[in-house]
Amino acid sequence: MKIQLTINNKQVEWEVSPTQTLMDALRENGYFSIKDGCREGSCGTCAILMDGEVVTSCLILAPRAHKSIIITSEGLGTPARPHPIQKAYVEKGTVQCGYCVPASILATKALLDKNPHPDEQTIRKALDGNICRCTGYIKRIEAVKYAAELLQEKS
């Protein structure tokens, strides 16, 4: 079956299977920032922004994404011109193996879009679905706070 969606501001039409997950459809179409982790919604590495909300794409069937607006890490910035959140993650040393980072950055974006000045408790709650096994969770909180500052300067 065919689905139409907007991904990173680009309209696309994909052929998907009714039982295929959105994570698999995205990766098949070259969006490799979406990682294949646990396939049961626990690790959060497959998270995307779907209609403005952060969701685990491994738990969504691809046809549900029909007519939706999706943002992945590929749509935020480039190595030459990173998004302020990406810049904050790099500068605060939040990246080690990098597997969890694209999803974590999207969870940060979803949070800062709604709440530009979150406190630590709110940050922890917003990122509670993104598991990291390398850097731990302190640097990530620092990065979110720094990203909030960078975004404020930019605005």
Add this chain to the structure above:
Amino acid sequence: MPEYIYPQNVEEVISHLKPSSLLYAGGTGLYKRNLQRFDCIVDLQSLNCQNIIKSRDYLIFDAMVTMAHIIEHPEVPDTLKDICLEIGSTPLRNLITVGGELGQCPYWANLPVYLYATNALIDYYDHQFEKHTIRCRTFFENFSRYKNIFIFRVQIPTAMLDYHSISYNFKETSFDYSIFNYLLLQNPQDKKQTSITIGAVRRFPFSLSSLEQHIQEKGTITARQVKESCQELTSAMRRDIRYSKSYRCEHLQNQLCEDLNELGVLE
């Protein structure tokens, strides 16, 4: 390969109420299912039933309201928001729906226990296009009877929303075996308005009726009565939960005593 359906109205959903169809609500439990065995997958999101409405007597949740919607809604009391915040993680709370939480029996978690404790109403359609309303307790206690239905709405009595509520989790190594308790006391001065409910994932909620009855009759209880009720409850739980341990019983009774003391009910 199943057919994927975007229903445009309730009638279309009802026409697919059969064992070979899968109603797709939040979808967080789909990874456990063999989707290939279904003839069709009915995506309930296209129905656009995501409203939360407060009437004079009820706080009404459409089936596709997510945990995130509940947490963000101004009319929802903090007790219920706290309960929804304990469910899953942020990306999951954006997916998990009220209808899905009820439909995935018997893998019930926090929200259904709250609905049981407040004895909410469940509105559903059967495959003969008939609309029914039942109490949550009836639904939980007879869930095998309610397999092929479309739950479209849940109504919590507004009187229950005023209840003082304490909830807590017993974190175990496995989420599947966490046990939690809701103690609802509308007004410590009016001991007759009491409800104590214990819940466990994989099992419908247990009501601590003996304790509840005692508070209603006498107005107060003793620590010994709490202990006896908890032991009685734990033995009932052991039949259903493989890894239930005695320390959970002690933890439960200590916590209950603490909370009841705080509310001025413990002698």
